[in-house]
Amino acid sequence: MKWWLTKAGDPTGKVAGNTSMEDVVQQSVLFSSVERLLGWGRKNSMWPFHFGLSCCFVEMATAMTPKYDLARFGAEVIRGTPREADVMIIAGTVFIKMAPVIQRLHEQMMEPRWVISMGSCANSGGMYDIYSVVQGVDKFLPVDVYVPGCPPRPDAFMQGLLLLQDSVGKEQRPLSWVIGDHGVIRPEMPSQRERLHDHRQQMTQFKTPDEI
Amino acid sequence: MPITVTEEISARFGEDAVITLLTRDETPTIRTPREKVVAILQYLKSDINMPFRMLYDLTAIDERAYKKEQNGHKPYDFTLVYTLFSFERNEFLRLKTGLHGEFPTHDTITHIWPAANWYEREVYDMFGIRFNGHPHLQRILMPRTWEGYPLRKEHPARATEMGPFKLFDDKVDREQHAMQFRPEEWGLKRHSEDADFMFLNIGPQHPGTHGVLRIILQLDGENIIDAVPDIGFHHRGAEKMAERQSWHTYIPYTDRIDYLGGVNNNLAYLLAVEKLGGIDVPLRAQVIRIMLCELFRIASHLVWYGTFAQDLGQLSPVFYMFTDRERVFEIIEAICGGRMHPNWFRIGGVAQDLPKGWDTLVKNFIDYFPRKLREYDKMVMKNYLFKVRTKGIGIYTLEEAIEWGVTGPGLRACGLEWDMRKKRPYGGYENFAFEIPVAHNGDCYDRAVVRVEEMRQSLRIVQQCLEYMPAGDFKSHHPLATPPVKQHTMHDIETLIHHFLNVSWGPVIPPGEAMVCTEATKGWNSYYLISDGNTASYRTHIRTPSFPHMQMIPLISKGYTVADLLSILGGMDYVLADIDR
Numbered sequence: 001m002k003w004w005l006t007k008a009g010d011p012t013g014k015v016a017g018n019t020s021m022e023d024v025v026q027q028s029v030l031f032s033s034v035e036r037l038l039g040w041g042r043k044n045s046m047w048p049f050h051f052g053l054s055c056c057f058v059e060m061a062t063a064m065t066p067k068y069d070l071a072r073f074g075a076e077v078i079r080g081t082p083r084e085a086d087v088m089i090i091a092g093t094v095f096i097k098m099a100p101v102i103q104r105l106h107e108q109m110m111e112p113r114w115v116i117s118m119g120s121c122a123n124s125g126g127m128y129d130i131y132s133v134v135q136g137v138d139k140f141l142p143v144d145v146y147v148p149g150c151p152p153r154p155d156a157f158m159q160g161l162l163l164l165q166d167s168v169g170k171e172q173r174p175l176s177w178v179i180g181d182h183g184v185i186r187p188e189m190p191s192q193r194e195r196l197h198d199h200r201q202q203m204t205q206f207k208t209p210d211e212i
Numbered sequence: 213m214p215i216t217v218t219e220e221i222s223a224r225f226g227e228d229a230v231i232t233l234l235t236r237d238e239t240p241t242i243r244t245p246r247e248k249v250v251a252i253l254q255y256l257k258s259d260i261n262m263p264f265r266m267l268y269d270l271t272a273i274d275e276r277a278y279k280k281e282q283n284g285h286k287p288y289d290f291t292l293v294y295t296l297f298s299f300e301r302n303e304f305l306r307l308k309t310g311l312h313g314e315f316p317t318h319d320t321i322t323h324i325w326p327a328a329n330w331y332e333r334e335v336y337d338m339f340g341i342r343f344n345g346h347p348h349l350q351r352i353l354m355p356r357t358w359e360g361y362p363l364r365k366e367h368p369a370r371a372t373e374m375g376p377f378k379l380f381d382d383k384v385d386r387e388q389h390a391m392q393f394r395p396e397e398w399g400l401k402r403h404s405e406d407a408d409f410m411f412l413n414i415g416p417q418h419p420g421t422h423g424v425l426r427i428i429l430q431l432d433g434e435n436i437i438d439a440v441p442d443i444g445f446h447h448r449g450a451e452k453m454a455e456r457q458s459w460h461t462y463i464p465y466t467d468r469i470d471y472l473g474g475v476n477n478n479l480a481y482l483l484a485v486e487k488l489g490g491i492d493v494p495l496r497a498q499v500i501r502i503m504l505c506e507l508f509r510i511a512s513h514l515v516w517y518g519t520f521a522q523d524l525g526q527l528s529p530v531f532y533m534f535t536d537r538e539r540v541f542e543i544i545e546a547i548c549g550g551r552m553h554p555n556w557f558r559i560g561g562v563a564q565d566l567p568k569g570w571d572t573l574v575k576n577f578i579d580y581f582p583r584k585l586r587e588y589d590k591m592v593m594k595n596y597l598f599k600v601r602t603k604g605i606g607i608y609t610l611e612e613a614i615e616w617g618v619t620g621p622g623l624r625a626c627g628l629e630w631d632m633r634k635k636r637p638y639g640g641y642e643n644f645a646f647e648i649p650v651a652h653n654g655d656c657y658d659r660a661v662v663r664v665e666e667m668r669q670s671l672r673i674v675q676q677c678l679e680y681m682p683a684g685d686f687k688s689h690h691p692l693a694t695p696p697v698k699q700h701t702m703h704d705i706e707t708l709i710h711h712f713l714n715v716s717w718g719p720v721i722p723p724g725e726a727m728v729c730t731e732a733t734k735g736w737n738s739y740y741l742i743s744d745g746n747t748a749s750y751r752t753h754i755r756t757p758s759f760p761h762m763q764m765i766p767l768i769s770k771g772y773t774v775a776d777l778l779s780i781l782g783g784m785d786y787v788l789a790d791i792d793r
Contacts, residue, residue, distance in 0.1 A: 050419045051417060052423065053423075053424055053446070054423070054424075054446060054448075054468075054471065054788065054789055055468060055471040055552055055553070055789070057423070058471065058472065058515065058552065059551070059552065061534075062534055062537075062538070065530070065531050065534035065535060065538075066531050066534075066535050067534075067535055067538045078419075080419050093446075093448055095424070095445055095446060095447065095448070096355065096377070097354065097355045097444055097445050097447065098416065098424055098445045098446075099377075099379055099387075100379065100383070100384045100387040100388055100391075101391075101416055101417060101445075103379055103384055104384065104388070105417055125371060127464065127465070128371075128448055128449070128453075129370045129371055129372055130369060130370065130371060130448060130449035130452060130453055131362050131367070131368060131369060131370070131371055131374060131449055131452065132353075132354065132362070132371075132447045132448060132449045133371055133448060133449070134371070134377045135371050135372065135377060139376075139377045139378075139379070140377075140378075140379040150553065151551075151552055151553070153551060209549060209564055209567060210565075210567050210568060211567050211568045211569060212546040212567050212568065212569040212570065212573065
């Protein structure tokens with residue numbers, strides 16, 4: 001590593017170091033397309049909507065506390081209004097009584113907007129195949145990422161968010177407002193189950209429940 | 213010779229007013245003719261010596277599908293069940309009255325107990341039983357546009373039986389229109405003599421409501437004139453679910469009732485099941501259960517502590533408390549493998565024995581936590597702003613608390629030293645030494661004082677569990693204990709058969725009814741189970757503490773400001789799933 005020291009008050013007086021012009025340019029100039037720059041910005045500042053339905057919301061909130069610290073990924077800025085939020089996390093059971101409300105809240109979010117379905121209830125109704133529960137939020141909302149679990153651990157939620165961030169960073173969108181079709185090009189999001197299948201198959205040693 | 217309450221009633225209302233019923237729990241249960249029940253309830257509340265001042269619960273049973281003759285007589289079409297509690301007698305009393313007809317009506321008791329209001333609305337919503345003279349008989353849990361009454365036996369249980377869910381634009385409009393608040397419907401005026409009132413809708417999506425709760429406020433400037441809570445956005449049909457899940461496979465659903473209380477829910481349910489089945493739980497299993505219940509009580513109170521402080525504008529405490537909650541979860545996870553919903557208790561015991569090394573984890577936590585509690589006292593409880601925003605806010609008196617069915621820390625904050633773990637010990641709590649913290653002003657601050665002290669007491673109980681953890685079985689050898697201990701199955705055919713049947717069909721619990729009232733994290737919680745001798749319950753009613761607490765909101769928020777409402781809600785410590793089930 002190349003390094004140098006500058007004396008206070010004397011910006012020209014280098015003490016040591018042997019950096020080249022090339023290094024300086026590398027450190028201070030970035031070439032990118034505006035599209036990619038915006039994608040990078042969106043990816044690293046996804047503001048979630050302060051919206052929770054049931055148990056999963058507690059785990060989602062836990063992800064923002066120090067042990068998990070969602071702030072590392074720029075997504076801890078919870079917004080109280082849908083108009084300022086980028087991502088809506090359907091954390092919990094989607095009740096039939098609540099569905100029209102969720103629909104309206106989603107409509108109030110500005111484009112670009114994303115939806116994470118957190119937990120089995122939001123994914124598919126989960127263990128609640130019962131008269132008052134919608135069998136999955138994707139019955140009426142477009143979902144970008146499904147996080148399984150009942151409730152998913154904060155880590156699982158964060159993994160879902162990171163997957164979404166990856167995809168958002170690679171998304172191609174119009175740079176300004178457009179009327180009609182936005183022509184968004186989204187990267188493929190392969191199933192994690194298939195992606196991790198081989199790796200998981202190689203795991204043979206498991207801890208028994210008799211020990212911590 | 214002491215006269216029983218049954219004898220007192222029959223002395224006053226005649227022999228035919230009382231049919232004593234046999235139940236599996238020790239709760240005195242009587243059936244009365246429907247003409248007399250309102251008068252008897254009035255008598256029990258105000259005239260009898262040592263009155264039953266609390267309406268603990270009110271529910272109904274659809275008995276049309278009940279096959280066996282119940283207690284020697286043919287079942288009615290519907291039965292209303294009133295459960296009362298007397299602090300003087302330390303006794304529950306269950307009154308039943310039978311109704312005939314497809315859509316029967318009955319007289320309201322809202323003039324006796326204002327708290328009956330929501331209970332009767334729930335019975336109407338779920339069974340279609342109408343109450344004459346009820347001030348506002350509207351659906352409470354289901355949307356107003358709903359057709360049918362979910363807990364009637366002919367109503368489909370599964371969403372997948374009811375056709376695919378479609379949310380068309382006109383349906384959204386229709387539902388939104390039905391949710392519109394019309395003050396006249398609730399008898400609320402739009403103007404006073406000198407002011408126009410504003411109606412402020414809070415929720416069902418609002419950061420301050422701790423979940424999907426809706427409250428409509430009638431405001432004169434900042435001051436709350438009246439409040440109308442609107443619940444049911446979190447109704448997960450847990451009671452209907454019990455009618456199709458086996459006794460064993462219903463346990464995970466109980467986890468999700470008070471979803472911060474974890475295994476406390478398991479316990480309330482299983483105590484009733486074990487009472488029905490006549491199962492004794494081994495000592496070790498009892499102590500394991502209690503230890504986990506108390507750890508969960510601490511975890512639940514920590515969530516309350518942090519979020520309450522946050523509601524009042526303190527941003528940082530929640531980060532500390534959630535970090536400590538993670539430490540509790542480290543223990544829970546090591547023992548149960550799960551976090552919020554461990555689903556770890558079983559009929560007749562617990563799922564598994566404690567893992568090696570559990571004691572070190574628990575010990576570390578016991579060493580660590582008191583110091584943190586002292587730190588939080590300084591950070592939150594002694595904070596000037598916190599005190600100003602909670603002292604003298606949301607006051608109710610002890611009489612009001614009993615009248616409205618307030619239980620748990622909210623009751624103890626009014627000066628009554630009443631903890632079910634102590635007064636009616638269940639599941640082995642009689643073996644533990646702990647204090648019942650009380651406070652005397654009945655305001656938000658005192659409720660906080662009680663909860664904070666409760667964490668210390670819970671820690672004491674956990675410490676005793678650690679020191680005196682008995683050796684022995686973690687599950688009963690009773691044939692109904694589910695699933696039977698696995699390692700025995702390969703040695704004797706009897707256990708193998710039980711294992712096979714209990715796992716494939718589920719255990720058959722003998723007919724009868726039982727309820728055990730437990731001191732859950734938020735108040736008294738119980739499962740009223742009725743078995744008709746099948747693999748699933750005939751009717752399960754879950755009495756949750758948050759439901760009556762929430763009903764009290766209009767009473768305790770009148771005259772305060774909107775900002776105070778958040779103190780009141782935060783100080784109440786409710787969970788939406790605990791209200792709507």
